[in-house]
Amino acid sequence: MIAQAHLASLSGWCKTSRLRSEECAISVFPAFQRSAAARAGMERHADITEVLFSEQNIKTRVAEMGQQLASDYQHKQPLVLGVLSGSFIFMADLVRCIQPPPSGLHVDFARAQSYAGKATWSSGEVHTIMGKLPIQNRHIILVEDIVDSGQTTKNLIIGLKKAGVASCALVALLNKTSRRVENVDVALQGFECPDKFVVGYGLDFDEEYRSLPFIGVLRPECYS
């Protein structure tokens, strides 16, 4: 009620000062400033030519994906296995959207690297290290930020199958099908990704840009 009264008096003041009500709120409420104006600024970066998936687009889609997994795994005890480092933000958001969480839902991380240093193409040599939890007879939800050539996930899936998992479903936020070299089955994807090098929301170029809250196309001058 108090907040409403403040807003009502603000809107009157806005009319006289010819400020949009949003601008008024920004000037008066620091929290609003962070949530609206700052968010608009955070959707930009000098090295990004185009935002493909905004923070809100991602949030909405990840929530849908979480619901789907909650339904598919309600009678299983999934082990959600994120692939480091790229999946760390997606993982954190996705597991919190698997609601209600199936009993026995566990979380672990595997490590794989194929894009070494300043490279925008896969080296083809994938080094994989599994997580710390036993995986034999577990229902694995393998979580990737992006499936591009498919070489990283192909290698991981081979390793998981050798270790005797009960099942393995690949969940990828981005699926760049146009660049596929290995045939991998993405059970659940967030978005189809165009054939462009993208960064943000965990995805990097030479370890930079992972903390951007959106996913965008990296300016070619940044890597060429």
Ligand SMILES: O=P(O)(O)OC[C@H]1O[C@H](OP(=O)(O)OP(=O)(O)O)[C@H](O)[C@@H]1O
């Ligand atoms: O389908 P692919 O062509 O194999 O590419 C996909 C992989 O490449 C990236 O990992 P990267 O090796 O760059 O390591 P990172 O996760 O630490 O960034 C990404 O996180 C995927 O794991």
Ligand code: HPA
């Ligand atoms: O487009 C990409 N961006 C960042 N990392 C990647 N790894 C494979 N493809 C990509």
